[in-house]
Amino acid sequence: MSLVPVQAAEVPRKFDLAIIGAGPAGMAAAITARECGLSVLVVDENAAPGGQVFRAAELAGADPALAHDMAPGLELIARFRALDITYRPGATLWMLDPDTGTLSLARQGETMEVTADRILLATGAQERPVPIPGWTLPGVMSAGAAQIALKTAGMVPSGKVVLAGQGPLMWLLANQLIRAGVMPVLVETRTQPILRTALEAGGIFSGFGQLAKGIGLILKARQAGMRVISGARHLRAEGSARVQALRFEGGVEPCDTLLLHEGVMPSTHISMAIGLEHVWDARQLCWRPKLDVFGASSHARIAVAGDGAVIGGWEAAVAAGQLAALDAGLRLGRISRADRDFRAEASADALLQARALRPFLDALYAPSQEVLAPPEESTIICRCEEVTAGSLRWAAAIGATGPNQAKAYLRCGMGPCQGRLCGSTVAAVIAETRNVPVEEVGHFRPRAPYKPITVQELAGAQLGADRLS
Amino acid sequence: MFRTRPDHRPETVQVFVEGRALMVPEGSSAAAAILISGLSSIRETAVSGSPRLPWCMMGVCFDCLAEIDGVANRQACMVQVAVGMRIARQHGAREVPR
Numbered sequence: 432m433s434l435v436p437v438q439a440a441e442v443p444r445k446f447d448l449a450i451i452g453a454g455p456a457g458m459a460a461a462i463t464a465r466e467c468g469l470s471v472l473v474v475d476e477n478a479a480p481g482g483q484v485f486r487a488a489e490l491a492g493a494d495p496a497l498a499h500d501m502a503p504g505l506e507l508i509a510r511f512r513a514l515d516i517t518y519r520p521g522a523t524l525w526m527l528d529p530d531t532g533t534l535s536l537a538r539q540g541e542t543m544e545v546t547a548d549r550i551l552l553a554t555g556a557q558e559r560p561v562p563i564p565g566w567t568l569p570g571v572m573s574a575g576a577a578q579i580a581l582k583t584a585g586m587v588p589s590g591k592v593v594l595a596g597q598g599p600l601m602w603l604l605a606n607q608l609i610r611a612g613v614m615p616v617l618v619e620t621r622t623q624p625i626l627r628t629a630l631e632a633g634g635i636f637s638g639f640g641q642l643a644k645g646i647g648l649i650l651k652a653r654q655a656g657m658r659v660i661s662g663a664r665h666l667r668a669e670g671s672a673r674v675q676a677l678r679f680e681g682g683v684e685p686c687d688t689l690l691l692h693e694g695v696m697p698s699t700h701i702s703m704a705i706g707l708e709h710v711w712d713a714r715q716l717c718w719r720p721k722l723d724v725f726g727a728s729s730h731a732r733i734a735v736a737g738d739g740a741v742i743g744g745w746e747a748a749v750a751a752g753q754l755a756a757l758d759a760g761l762r763l764g765r766i767s768r769a770d771r772d773f774r775a776e777a778s779a780d781a782l783l784q785a786r787a788l789r790p791f792l793d794a795l796y797a798p799s800q801e802v803l804a805p806p807e808e809s810t811i812i813c814r815c816e817e818v819t820a821g822s823l824r825w826a827a828a829i830g831a832t833g834p835n836q837a838k839a840y841l842r843c844g845m846g847p848c849q850g851r852l853c854g855s856t857v858a859a860v861i862a863e864t865r866n867v868p869v870e871e872v873g874h875f876r877p878r879a880p881y882k883p884i885t886v887q888e889l890a891g892a893q894l895g896a897d898r899l900s
Numbered sequence: 901m902f903r904t905r906p907d908h909r910p911e912t913v914q915v916f917v918e919g920r921a922l923m924v925p926e927g928s929s930a931a932a933a934i935l936i937s938g939l940s941s942i943r944e945t946a947v948s949g950s951p952r953l954p955w956c957m958m959g960v961c962f963d964c965l966a967e968i969d970g971v972a973n974r975q976a977c978m979v980q981v982a983v984g985m986r987i988a989r990q991h992g993a994r995e996v997p998r
Binding site: 487558573579583585588816848883 | 901908926928929958971978
């Protein structure tokens with residue numbers, strides 16, 4: 432399957448464990464793996480460790496808008512940086528051959544190949560798409576995008592800012608924006624009642640610490656004077672060349688920047704591309720790789736940890752990363768089974784604790800059907816190829832049984848993002864049209880290269896094979 | 901459009917957005933530079949020619965594709981600014997130079 436013929440002698444570097452992603456899961460796994468005596472490679476697309484939650488923490492740590500939230504990340508990053516770990520920031524994994532353990536990387540205009548006995552995918556989460564009419568207008572962004580802009584560059588949207596949607600991130604971002612001098616309006620789409628959901632889902636006692644933090648964020652934003660509109664439905668971004676207003680049933684909010692959010696889901700692009708077995712998570716409404724308690728996948732060489740495995744937040748990701756690293760230590764003969772199981776206890780406990788509140792959060796912020804499968808025909812679903820909900824329903828009605836068939840009808844999922852953003856919506860619309868469960872219609876099967884690479888990079892692959900450093 | 905907070909991010913880097921010199925905070929991505937520049941769009945889509953600005957800022961959506969230092973179709977959100985970087989808009993589909 433290799434796109435670039437590389438002879439065995441040219442494979443330059445070999446690691447015990449290669450970790451994709453330097454977020455909380457990846458960093459924690461790297462630290463634990465080093466403690467087990469493994470040689471560790473960590474590749475990450477970003478310029479600095481931290482993942483998205485601690486994105487650019489070393490820069491953002493001094494920013495009063497973010498300092499409090501970045502503090503735990505700084506500690507983790509410092510431990511990560513202090514160890515003898517081969518860390519390559521700014522590197523993109525564009526192909527992974529799980530059978531041979533070969534990673535094809537692009538970095539600084541060159542490609543290179545390395546091999547690893549065990550590979551951990553710690554690729555994190557991505558925001559769920561929010562396909563409302565007008566969401567492609569300039570000035571409409573995901574809430575996470577604004578948070579990344581704040582973390583990496585300290586910048587904030589100017590003019591009138593509306594946050595619309597739901598989820599814990601909305602309240603966190605609202606507080607961060609307020610501290611940075613921006614007072615947004617929050618238009619909340621939550622439909623689930625808090626008290627009844629809490630009683631049904633449970634976890635509010637064992638997850639009390641997280642619950643208290645969340646309530647604190649809500650109270651702080653309200654005390655600061657943030658206006659909150661609740662129960663909004665039928666959202667629509669309006670404007671000609673740029674967003675000018677958010678309209679919803681019973682109201683309209685003028686805005687210069689509209690930030691949408693409906694929760695996050697595992698980023699499964701690579702885990703699906705290499706053919707790992709996935710299961711449908713009916714609670715989090717997403718696909719996730721099928722894993723054992725140590726994060727081991729259906730492929731003997733591959734493990735997955737963190738929000739790329741199941742959404743649980745950074746503390747769960749740290750614990751899951753540690754478990755996956757301990758398992759790597761056992762599989763590669765560096766620690767005994769008894770040793771692995773003994774050391775795993777603390778991480779397993781931490782994982783349980785970190786996930787305690789999750790069933791409540793998942794139930795409380797469950798996206799509504801109009802977010803999952805936009806009802807209006809003209810709403811764009813695939814932003815790359817500009818495929819609408821209406822055309823997708825037509826394709827499903829005349830025989831496109833799943834996302835991979837719809838590709839051939841409409842090109843949805845065949846643009847540069849390769850279906851990363853539209854995949855969940857395409858599946859949901861087809862399922863709704865066919866009146867079958869979404870897990871029955873399946874998901875896109877991504878293929879390498881996972882990110883575009885230039886011909887020049889490809890041509891240089893063999894020349895660059897010995898240039899990892 | 902976005903504004904910077906120089907009190908908290910004093911270190912800046914000079915880049916060129918559509919030929920115009922601009923000081924942006926250290927650590928910014930090329931996509932962030934475009935948001936600071938106030939450009940009305942970073943590209944026009946290959947299908948309908950409609951204007952776009954970045955959506956996700958984390959490498960998922962590819963809406964921020966731009967020409968950076970002469971190389972087209974780069975994910976501007978994944979490229980950190982460097983001194984003198986030239987960031988330019990894309991119009992429609994790419995063509996192979998003849």
